[in-house]
Amino acid sequence: MFNRTAIAPLEYTRKLWMRSWVGLTMLFLYAPLVVLMIFSFNDSKRNVVWKGFTLKYYEKALNNDSLVEAMVNSLTIAFLATIISLVIGALAAVMLWRFRFPFKGLVEGTMSLPIIVPEICLGVAFLIFFAKLDWPTDLAWPLNLSAITIAHITFCFPFVAMVVRARLASFNREEEEAAKDLGATEWQAFRDVLLPHIKPSLVAGALLAFTLSLDDFVITFFTSGPDTITFPVKVYSMVRFSVTPEVNAASTILIILTVALTFIALKYQGVKGIAETH
Amino acid sequence: MTEGKQPIIEIRNVSKRFGKVTAVDNISLDIRAGEFFVLLGPSGCGKTTLLRMIAGFEMPTEGQIIIDGQDMSLVPPNKRPVNMVFQSYAVFPHMNVTDNVGYGLRISGISKAETRDRVAEALELVKLGGFEDRMPDQMSGGQRQRVALARSLVMRPKVLLLDEPLSALDAKLRAQMQFELADLQDKVGITFVTVTHDQDEALSMASRVAVINKGEVAQLAPPSDLYEYPANRFVADFVGSVNIFEGRLTLDEPDKAAVNCPGLGKIYLNHGVTGPHGANVWIALRPEKIYLHVPGEGKAVRAAAQDAPDGHNLARGTIKGMSYLGDVTLYDIQLEGGHIIRVSRPNLSRHDQEDFTWDDKVSMHWRADSPVVLLS
Numbered sequence: 001m002f003n004r005t006a007i008a009p010l011e012y013t014r015k016l017w018m019r020s021w022v023g024l025t026m027l028f029l030y031a032p033l034v035v036l037m038i039f040s041f042n043d044s045k046r047n048v049v050w051k052g053f054t055l056k057y058y059e060k061a062l063n064n065d066s067l068v069e070a071m072v073n074s075l076t077i078a079f080l081a082t083i084i085s086l087v088i089g090a091l092a093a094v095m096l097w098r099f100r101f102p103f104k105g106l107v108e109g110t111m112s113l114p115i116i117v118p119e120i121c122l123g124v125a126f127l128i129f130f131a132k133l134d135w136p137t138d139l140a141w142p143l144n145l146s147a148i149t150i151a152h153i154t155f156c157f158p159f160v161a162m163v164v165r166a167r168l169a170s171f172n173r174e175e176e177e178a179a180k181d182l183g184a185t186e187w188q189a190f191r192d193v194l195l196p197h198i199k200p201s202l203v204a205g206a207l208l209a210f211t212l213s214l215d216d217f218v219i220t221f222f223t224s225g226p227d228t229i230t231f232p233v234k235v236y237s238m239v240r241f242s243v244t245p246e247v248n249a250a251s252t253i254l255i256i257l258t259v260a261l262t263f264i265a266l267k268y269q270g271v272k273g274i275a276e277t278h
Numbered sequence: 279m280t281e282g283k284q285p286i287i288e289i290r291n292v293s294k295r296f297g298k299v300t301a302v303d304n305i306s307l308d309i310r311a312g313e314f315f316v317l318l319g320p321s322g323c324g325k326t327t328l329l330r331m332i333a334g335f336e337m338p339t340e341g342q343i344i345i346d347g348q349d350m351s352l353v354p355p356n357k358r359p360v361n362m363v364f365q366s367y368a369v370f371p372h373m374n375v376t377d378n379v380g381y382g383l384r385i386s387g388i389s390k391a392e393t394r395d396r397v398a399e400a401l402e403l404v405k406l407g408g409f410e411d412r413m414p415d416q417m418s419g420g421q422r423q424r425v426a427l428a429r430s431l432v433m434r435p436k437v438l439l440l441d442e443p444l445s446a447l448d449a450k451l452r453a454q455m456q457f458e459l460a461d462l463q464d465k466v467g468i469t470f471v472t473v474t475h476d477q478d479e480a481l482s483m484a485s486r487v488a489v490i491n492k493g494e495v496a497q498l499a500p501p502s503d504l505y506e507y508p509a510n511r512f513v514a515d516f517v518g519s520v521n522i523f524e525g526r527l528t529l530d531e532p533d534k535a536a537v538n539c540p541g542l543g544k545i546y547l548n549h550g551v552t553g554p555h556g557a558n559v560w561i562a563l564r565p566e567k568i569y570l571h572v573p574g575e576g577k578a579v580r581a582a583a584q585d586a587p588d589g590h591n592l593a594r595g596t597i598k599g600m601s602y603l604g605d606v607t608l609y610d611i612q613l614e615g616g617h618i619i620r621v622s623r624p625n626l627s628r629h630d631q632e633d634f635t636w637d638d639k640v641s642m643h644w645r646a647d648s649p650v651v652l653l654s
Contacts, residue, residue, distance in 0.1 A: 175369075178362070179381070181361055183356045192381070196370075
């Protein structure tokens with residue numbers, strides 16, 4: 001390698017202003033998270049001044065039964081909502097891509113409505129909806145989570161459909177025809193050709209649905225009962241008294257969990273595959 | 279070549295309409311077992327629609343398609359004894375070569391051992407031995423096409439359909455694949471039906487060609503007949519390059535005919551044309567069948583054109599355009615009447631292209647069996 005000091009016109013990555021801009025953006029995005037994680041190890045009841053390193057708030061958080069229960073509820077809801085959104089979303093995307101039918105534009109529009117309608121409206125709507133239906137609230141776990149799960153599916157599956165639809169646009173229909181030409185039935189052609197093609201978008205859609213469901217507060221707040229507290233709702237109620245490092249510890253666990261999950265998905269699918277869907 | 283007499287595919291009065299658009303208009307033709315059949319036509323003429331109807335991806339609006347004696351009208355593509363090589367090749371991107379080629383055998387429940395043997399055999403046939411574990415994105419376009427070919431051939435179809443098989447390849451590779459496809463067809467003895475818009479491809483590979491125009495068969499003939507005896511102006515113009523002049527039939531006897539073309543002169547033919555006397559006809563004259571001379575070499579001209587009466591099959595003009603193509607030189611010559619005629623002249627020696635240049639006055643003549651009289 002030869003050493004060059006002059007910066008070519010398009011070598012933006014070597015320009016100081018560009019580098020500092022990128023640095024500032026990163027700082028803006030991640031500084032709050034880093035502070036939150038650092039202060040989860042702070043040996044102080046008040047979360048203002050650094051007093052020393054401790055793990056006792058992790059212990060405290062994990063021994064807080066109601067907090068753990070909220071976490072388990074959140075994960076269960078997120079898991080169920082993801083699976084069901086994935087199936088509904090993918091099928092909706094395939095239907096919209098594959099067929100022509102009357103009022104297709106209308107169906108497409110109404111399907112993406114949950115993405116644009118303000119969450120507060122959806123929340124209130126679900127509150128009234130479940131109240132009018134007299135939806136049972138005293139069922140055993142995990143059936144008591146059904147109302148929240150249904151609400152989450154409603155706003156998660158349009159995202160899955162959107163991502164899958166984008167991926168389908170790049171599918172070569174001749175591949176499917178080739179499979180049928182070689183003797184495949186409709187189902188075999190779907191399983192062997194179309195499904196492998198949309199797989200990266202299913203992974204991306206699942207990640208999206210999972211994180212959306214996991215951190216949803218507004219809609220969950222309106223659809224949860226006293227026995228069905230989720231993690232964000234629980235944190236909200238804890239913060240109302242004081243921001244203890246316990247909340248920080250629980251949040252750090254959640255962050256690590258989602259980052260690990262994303263990492264595994266990327267590893268399994270290959271970053272390229274997921275990048276291709278966008 | 280083993281050409282059976284009985285047709286393997288019978289297309290009977292087939293029409294296909296998409297809404298108001300008629301893609302295929304009442305086509306009837308037979309494709310014989312073992313032949314290399316080519317559907318040739320400009321884009322949008324309906325040739326691909328016809329091929330897709332044979333494969334089963336489109337249903338005819340009217341008519342019947344019979345493959346090997348069985349009516350296929352309601353048979354889905356996965357149940358037909360035909361296989362197709364797609365224009366995009368449609369190689370499955372997430373499977374390696376072996377899995378691609380073995381796909382059809384695998385889903386039809388053929389044993390693993392037999393699948394392995396037949397895949398190896400098919401790969402050998404298309405000269406892809408050693409590529410078994412390659413993924414499609416590690417292969418060139420030509421290699422992917424061979425995978426698609428092997429994937430179809432491994433099914434041992436009665437008919438192999440090829441949709442524009444060479445259009446995505448570069449010129450050199452295309453020429454090579456033309457020979458290889460013809461050779462392959464000879465080897466496996468399967469009937470090939472190919473769609474193309476490229477007349478060179480059609481002429482070099484086909485045993486018979488159907489020229490399609492606006493959803494109808496313009497002519498169905500072996501390649502040399504298509505070129506030398508075109509049935510109408512569309513075929514004459516579409517296959518090869520041609521000079522066409524309008525004229526009037528003045529003489530029509532069993533062994534001779536004459537046409538008076540205002541743009542070109544008097545044309546004499548040494549055979550009859552059985553056209554309506556005095557009717558409007560068209561003369562088609564291929565550029566390579568016209569001889570160029572320096573004016574005044576009258577003896578040579580007459581000697582060469584001796585099979586025609588004086589004053590026939592001759593023309594004079596001025597060279598207005600020239601393009602040197604290496605093996606031949608093309609001349610655009612303005613006739614005395616103002617029309618432009620194209621003449622191609624082989625460069626038999628290294629200096630032939632220097633014989634004529636822009637604005638030279640030249641004479642032309644042609645043999646009495648060269649012009650073709652077209653009635654439509």
